[in-house]
Amino acid sequence: MHLLTISLVLTLSALCVAQPQGQQRPFAAVHPSNKNNGEYARFDNEQVLRVQISSIEQLKQLEAIVENKNLDLWSNLRIGTVDVRVPLSELEAFKAAIPFPFSVMISNLQDLVPEEAPAATALLQNNLKPWNFTDDSFWLKYHDLATLNTFTETMVNQFPRIVTRTSLGHTHEGREVFGLTIHRYNRDPEADDVDSDDKDDDNELDLEDLIEDLVKEVRTEMRSWWSWLVGFSKSQKKSPKVKTILLHGGQHAREWIGPATVSYIAKELILGYGVNKKITQAVDRYDFTIIPVLNADGYAYTWEHNRMWRKNRQPTSIPFCPGIDTNRNWGYKWNHGGSSGNPCNEAYRGPEAFAAEEPTMIANYILRKKNVVAYLDFHAYSQLWMTPFGGDCSEIPDDDEDIMEGGLGAAKALMDVHGTKFAVGSICKIIYQASGSSVDWTYAEGGVKYSYGVELRDKGLHGYMLPAKEILPSGQETLAAVVHLANFIRVREDQWGDKV
Numbered sequence: 001m002h003l004l005t006i007s008l009v010l011t012l013s014a015l016c017v018a019q020p021q022g023q024q025r026p027f028a029a030v031h032p033s034n035k036n037n038g039e040y041a042r043f044d045n046e047q048v049l050r051v052q053i054s055s056i057e058q059l060k061q062l063e064a065i066v067e068n069k070n071l072d073l074w075s076n077l078r079i080g081t082v083d084v085r086v087p088l089s090e091l092e093a094f095k096a097a098i099p100f101p102f103s104v105m106i107s108n109l110q111d112l113v114p115e116e117a118p119a120a121t122a123l124l125q126n127n128l129k130p131w132n133f134t135d136d137s138f139w140l141k142y143h144d145l146a147t148l149n150t151f152t153e154t155m156v157n158q159f160p161r162i163v164t165r166t167s168l169g170h171t172h173e174g175r176e177v178f179g180l181t182i183h184r185y186n187r188d189p190e191a192d193d194v195d196s197d198d199k200d201d202d203n204e205l206d207l208e209d210l211i212e213d214l215v216k217e218v219r220t221e222m223r224s225w226w227s228w229l230v231g232f233s234k235s236q237k238k239s240p241k242v243k244t245i246l247l248h249g250g251q252h253a254r255e256w257i258g259p260a261t262v263s264y265i266a267k268e269l270i271l272g273y274g275v276n277k278k279i280t281q282a283v284d285r286y287d288f289t290i291i292p293v294l295n296a297d298g299y300a301y302t303w304e305h306n307r308m309w310r311k312n313r314q315p316t317s318i319p320f321c322p323g324i325d326t327n328r329n330w331g332y333k334w335n336h337g338g339s340s341g342n343p344c345n346e347a348y349r350g351p352e353a354f355a356a357e358e359p360t361m362i363a364n365y366i367l368r369k370k371n372v373v374a375y376l377d378f379h380a381y382s383q384l385w386m387t388p389f390g391g392d393c394s395e396i397p398d399d400d401e402d403i404m405e406g407g408l409g410a411a412k413a414l415m416d417v418h419g420t421k422f423a424v425g426s427i428c429k430i431i432y433q434a435s436g437s438s439v440d441w442t443y444a445e446g447g448v449k450y451s452y453g454v455e456l457r458d459k460g461l462h463g464y465m466l467p468a469k470e471i472l473p474s475g476q477e478t479l480a481a482v483v484h485l486a487n488f489i490r491v492r493e494d495q496w497g498d499k500v
């Protein structure tokens with residue numbers, strides 16, 4: 001790329017980020033990712049700086065500087081450390097402007113970004129050798145959307161008695177958002193959508209709960225083995241209202257560890273059913289619906305055009321600034337702070353709640369199912385296990401004690417695998433106000449008691465450019481957390497009779 005082009009890109013990238021609420025100024029010019037003319041976007045000499053913040057006043061000061069200079073926040077705004085991507089053209093001015101200590105986290109971002117679009121490389125490699133999805137080899141590298149979709153379709157076809165394909169709809173660019181539902185042997189999770197309020201079904205569930213109380217863990221395991229051997233399933237009869245645990249990655253396109261981790265969890269739940277006791281207990285009790293990539297358009301864009309893309313790809317009121325931040329567009333206390341009204345901003349909340357197709361798909365799914373007991377939305381990075389709320393920091397969930405207990409247990413189970421530490425707490429408490437995010441809506445409007453937003457590895461050494469060698473450990477530890485959480489909910493429901 002010519003120097004002139006680079007300087008144009010850097011200048012334009014500086015124009016396209018945050019606007020403080022109530023301080024609207026003319027929207028920025030052209031987003032760099034639209035000016036790459038088919039090339040993969042470059043980030044020569046851009047740095048990611050880690051700024052130390054010790055008070056709310058300092059945080060607000062940093063927020064104003066970042067928004068004034070239109071910079072890309074990599075981490076959430078919070079007291080502690082905040083990571084900011086700064087283009088070369090702004091670097092000296094930014095370093096001079098911030099009165100806080102900082103260190104250089106990434107000295108030249110381009111060193112970590114491929115020269116060529118990785119989608120082209122993936123296509124070549126995938127044509128050479130078919131993947132084996134039943135060992136760990138698939139999770140030694142990141143995969144593009146097409147390859148992740150092949151994984152999902154293959155698991156559906158290969159394990160039809162415990163895996164069902166689940167489709168949520170299509171994105172603006174026409175990509176299907178889909179995943180799989182893992183369920184106990186020969187159950188049809190789609191059948192729950194019919195007569196879901198049927199009183200007989202409720203009675204069946206109560207009876208089933210009673211039976212499961214009596215048979216306890218040994219019988220459960222024996223039944224699972226029996227199921228594997230002969231295809232036995234009492235659920236061949238009219239479906240009882242089995243509850244759903246819903247997981248997805250990829251709301252934010254550049255956070256590649258999310259889709260990688262949840263696809264690994266899907267594989268392990270499928271292969272572990274009837275083999276691993278805790279997995280079997282969880283899958284016997286709950287359907288696990290897993291959508292590897294929610295923001296399919298944005299994810300594809302990171303593989304084809306710009307590794308740093310975060311939002312979806314819907315048009316906005318500014319023709320050269322497409323994309324809504326899907327995780328600022330959910331409909332509970334939307335636009336209550338911590339989001340931007342600037343379409344060129346990475347945290348653009350959209351013109352109205354649920355203007356973005358991706359959160360709307362998930363919300364419709366939850367409202368249609370009426371039985372989602374847990375929701376986990378996987379992001380990167382910072383190692384946080386977050387609970388509602390983030391939109392209104394004076395609001396505390398009625399179920400806060402249970403939600404926190406589930407989250408703390410999950411973080412402990414996660415740490416027991418590789419020693420990785422996650423902080424647990426509400427969005428407001430452990431980061432900062434961020435309205436229009438998924439878990440606020442899923443808890444308050446979707447009726448999902450156990451709603452969590454998870455920021456996966458790392459704590460900033462590589463940020464979004466997490467090396468592929470960390471996919472497997474991330475998958476292994478997060479699997480432990482999810483399985484723990486499912487069994488925590490199962491035991492809690494048995495103890496207290498909690499209902500959706």
Ligand SMILES: [Zn+2]
Pocket residue numbers: 251252255327379380
């Ligand atoms: Zn995210």
